[in-house]
Amino acid sequence: xxxxxxxxxxxxxxxxxxxxxxxxxxxxxxxxxxxxxxxxxxxxxxxxxxxxxxxxxxxxxxxxxxxxxxxxxxxxxxxxxxxxxxxxxxxxxxxxxxxxxxxxxxxxxxxxxxxxxxxxxxxxxxxxxxxxxxxxxxxxxxxxxxxxxxxxxxxxxxxxxxxxxxxxxxxxxxxxxxxxxxxxxxxxxxxxxxxxxxxxxxxxxxxxxxxxxxxxxxxxxxxxxxxxxxxxxxxx
Numbered sequence: 001x002x003x004x005x006x007x008x009x010x011x012x013x014x015x016x017x018x019x020x021x022x023x024x025x026x027x028x029x030x031x032x033x034x035x036x037x038x039x040x041x042x043x044x045x046x047x048x049x050x051x052x053x054x055x056x057x058x059x060x061x062x063x064x065x066x067x068x069x070x071x072x073x074x075x076x077x078x079x080x081x082x083x084x085x086x087x088x089x090x091x092x093x094x095x096x097x098x099x100x101x102x103x104x105x106x107x108x109x110x111x112x113x114x115x116x117x118x119x120x121x122x123x124x125x126x127x128x129x130x131x132x133x134x135x136x137x138x139x140x141x142x143x144x145x146x147x148x149x150x151x152x153x154x155x156x157x158x159x160x161x162x163x164x165x166x167x168x169x170x171x172x173x174x175x176x177x178x179x180x181x182x183x184x185x186x187x188x189x190x191x192x193x194x195x196x197x198x199x200x201x202x203x204x205x206x207x208x209x210x211x212x213x214x215x216x217x218x219x220x221x222x223x224x225x226x227x228x229x230x231x232x233x234x235x236x
Contacts, residue, residue, distance in 0.1 A: 026095075031090055085124045086143060090115040093150045100157050107153075114149060118142045 022028055094111040122139050125222050 030092060083119050087119050090146065097150060114146055118146045142186050
């Protein structure tokens with residue numbers, strides 16, 4: 001909770017400057033969902049545990065069947081909740097690569113198809129109640145394959161853009177000056193950081209401690225990275 005509040009405070013000025021007065025868009029919608037949904041749910045759970053309230057986010061429904069359905073979507077331990085988070089960041093990653101590659105439709109739909117397959121397998125594993133180590137490995141490996149594909153596409157176009165800029169600068173002399181932070185550079189940096197974070201989280205997700213606290217802490221870095229993705233995408 002402390003990390004979430006800290007992340008909220010340090011990025012509040014960016015939220016005000018970039019999103020409050022901007023026009024409505026999918027980027028704005030995804031930003032606010034990512035920013036406030038987890039904050040509200042975790043704050044409510046923290047208060048319910050601290051003051052021993054009768055209802056947490058999962059206990060807000062009276063009927064058992066309704067309670068189980070609610071937990072599927074709001075409990076951070078639920079594979080459905082995790083899948084929703086992965087889909088959100090997957091969409092923003094796909095949109096970034098799509099823009100970088102010149103708005104090519106086949107790239108857009110190819111990555112959306114890969115994301116849909118990854119999310120579908122995660123949901124199927126949950127529906128079949130497969131909670132073995134093999135099922136966990138499948139879930140993480142599929143996510144890693146998707147993120148690795150995105151990373152490869154970003155790296156390819158990042159290196160290609162870097163070479164083009166070098167050739168232009170060498171042919172143009174001092175007349176061409178690179179911008180301080182070109183979008184390709186930001187895209188490549190974000191992709192490297194996120195991919196390494198996901199790669200390092202793989203052993204912990206498969207063989208690490210199974211406590212609720214440990215798994216929650218393991219997902220905190222990706223939350224901050226998602227915020228950075230939204231801001232960089234909005235700026236460019």
